[in-house]
Amino acid sequence: MDQPVDPYQFSFPYDAPPPPPPAPAPRRRGPRLVAVGTAVAVVVAAGAGGFAFGRHHDGNGSAVGSTHGFADQGNGGTTPFEGSPFNGPGGPGGAPFGSGTSGTPATTDQLTGLVRISATLKYQGGRAAGTGMILTSDGEVITNHHVVEGATRIRVTVMDTKQKYAATVVGIDSKDDVAVLQLSNASGLQTVTTDTSAASVGDAVTAVGDAGGSTSSFNSAPGKVTATGQHITTHSQDSSRTEKLHGLIEISSDVISGDSGGATYDAQGAVIGMTTAASSGNNDVVGYAIPIGTVLSIAGDLEQGAQNARYEYGTPAFLGVGLSGTGTRVADVFPGTPAASAGVTAGATITALNGTPVRTAAALRQAVTTYSPGDSVTLTWTDLAGSTHSATMTLIDGPVA
Structure with a gap:
């Protein structure tokens, strides 16, 4: 069985500029690299424990990793979540999740309503990068919880205009891996188009996001829906702590680090899911997306301040x-x-x-x-x-x- 992967990459010191993105190259399938850092401390903060850093598929036990880029200074892997050890690359250089290639550039239409999320993790001495989708013209953005987990500052770039905004967290649902952000002083933004119809096996899809952590462009990965209603178990590689995600869309798109929180489009260009994870089992990539209907329902609750044990605010x-x-x-x-x-x-x-x-x-x-x-x-x-x-x-x- 393939070993659990650690998708967190882009290791560079806190507040240092990131390295330049790699030159474009075709995506390819293959085994994922393993890089596990050992946690030496946990930081006490209010709120639930963070998103587990490794995953495996319930059915075949293949390794699954969340798909955002993570930066770690190699300071021992401190995490701001009690009881949730950080599994990072363990020092500068890290290791890539996926082939580390930048894939096919996204089209102008595919960039509409998408944002790049850059999070500073002050108490971990690093940064994280991921993708988000704009829901309202005044700057409500949805992404994965694990993209912003541990963040002390969040900056967002709107990809079709390159406008930059500060962002705050409205609320999170760590169990379902959803977060809602609000951009400061935003107006007139283009939003994504969503389709909450149920996906069907065989449907053509394209995953678009900040694959590989590029600072200037997004990339696309075509594929098909290979299964629906899938369940995966998340787990920390250095502890027995686990979490489960349910009802996911399984796709053959080769999603890699940075794609988390990004769009899974259907053939008509509507968002049917939010990319959240990828498996490296059997030397082949399998992606997972949360159905957009599920994401929108949770986002609606968080907007309204609904009281739920799964939700946290501010x-x-x-x-x-x-x-x-x-x-x-x-x-x-x-x-x-x-x-x-x-x-x-x-x-x-x-x-x-x-x-x-x-x-x-x-x-x-x-x-x-x-x-x-x-x-x-x-x-x-x-x-x-x-x-x-x-x-x-x-x-x-x-x-x-």
């Missing part, structure tokens, strides 16, 4: 500590955060939040989720010498949950 509260393992021992304290200002240091053990004892990372995360950025809390911890400290701090905006 920016989570943040203490600014990274925990080692499943306990509350501090591995990292991030500069400029409340914990750093209060004097918490690496090696300390957090024991309570606002007087409520916390003994595990999960318990601390759950305690933080009851507060919002701007709220004041009292943190209690024990230092390496065994002395107990307490300090009142104001929570700040954290990375996207």
